[in-house]
Amino acid sequence: MKFLRSGAVDVAKFTSVKLRVTNIKFNHDTGSSTCDAINIRRSYAEGIDVSDGEWFESGGVVTNEPFCYTTNRAATVKARFEASGFITSAVIRATCAGAGGSLSSLLPTNIAFSGGVSSPEYVEFAMSSRTLGCIDRSGGGVLNWSADSVNGQSGCKMNDSGPHLVYTILGEPKPPWANDYGNQKNAWTNALEFAIVKAGAQGKNTDKAALAAITTYLHSGHGLTYDIGVATNAIAGAGRPKYMSSTAGVIEFRLTEYMNKSSLKHNTSGNVVNCYDQAGGVATLARLFGVNAHCRFMMPFGYINPLNLVGEGMCNNPFYPLYNNEKLTGVDLVEPERSRFLNHMFVSLSGKVFDACAGPQLGSLDEVGYVSVAIDVSTTSEANAAGTISNIYTTSVQVVK
Helix, strand or coil: CECCCCCCHHHHCCCECCEEEEEEECCCCCCCCCCCCCCEECCCCCCCCCCCCCEEEECCEEEECCEEEECCCCCEEEEEEEECCCCCEEEEEEEEECCCCCCCCEEEEEEEEECCEEEEEEEEEEECCCCCCCCEEEEEEEEEEEEECHHHCCCEEEEEEEEEEEEEECCCCCCCCCCCCCCCCCEEHHHHHHHHHHCCCCCCCCHHHHHHHHHHHHHHCCCCEECCCCCCCCHHHCCCCCCEEEECCEEEECHHHHHHCCCCHHHCCCCEECHHHHHHHHHHHHHHCCCCCEEEEECCCECECCEEECCCEEECCCCHHHCCCCCCCCCCCCCCCCCCECCEEEEEECCEEEECCEECEEEEEEHHHHHHHHECCCCHHHHHHCCCHHHEEEECCCEEC
């Protein structure tokens, strides 16, 4: 690259100068996310090695990995530089161009060089702006690096880095997710893509808005349908979970399969789900964003009022093929003419209900209101089969795969 000559004897004799960024660490402290990016991986099966940074150039080959911030964070970045041997100091900055999302320009920083390498090797830069205040996925930000006052004289343009793919979430992921580096439960970029891009959480800046977007998509946009019992042709085999399971009291949610709709459990196709699967999907993706949502389990539940059952539309007879083959029946019908939910699972956030199975419910009702809207108690027989809020308790997903 051409150097802008200052006329000084020790610099002007050089027609080109090496001064470039070689490595950038956005997650430069894997033990904490106080002032940098959180720990992430590509998927449950595939991690991301950030020991050399998310962006680095070696032997003409560039490695460029994504990174993820939490909202409203004053973040720093660490970078390594190489320079011509005669360079001992420079003031280096980076201007962010394009759709950078939470990535902003890096403030000018004085850097010393020893033996052609920055000293210390990785230099900390402050970002000019705090991270975004909303959920975001941006992939167009480029850092244009430049130097001023090279050896106290003039400056030069350096190489660029990017485009950088950066995610922003509301808070550090909550269990079953984990933020200790190398854990398979670090936030997955394929789950972030699913929740932000597919599920429509992009731009949401509150827990409720993010949860409502996820719930809406999983109810109406992911191509799922309720297990009405067609595959088994028996009520004992209807309504069973396909993606959530419990072993010795440890609840596992298979998010990878759920996103891909790949489970063939119970001889059903991958888009067939029950309420456990839907609650697991909503809660697990919400907690990926740092939202403190919980699964709530109610037993007994009862006969339902007409609700928009996932993939089925308006229905008050969830296993209708096994009964009278009518999705909507008279309210005075009970078994054996009409089926009911023996139990039900949904999601709660600060006492408000989100249900991607029946409703959908998007946080406008508390549990008392939800029970009154969802459960049919219009006759004595139906009321006798109905649960109450005293039958509700919190359950949680401990393992995500």
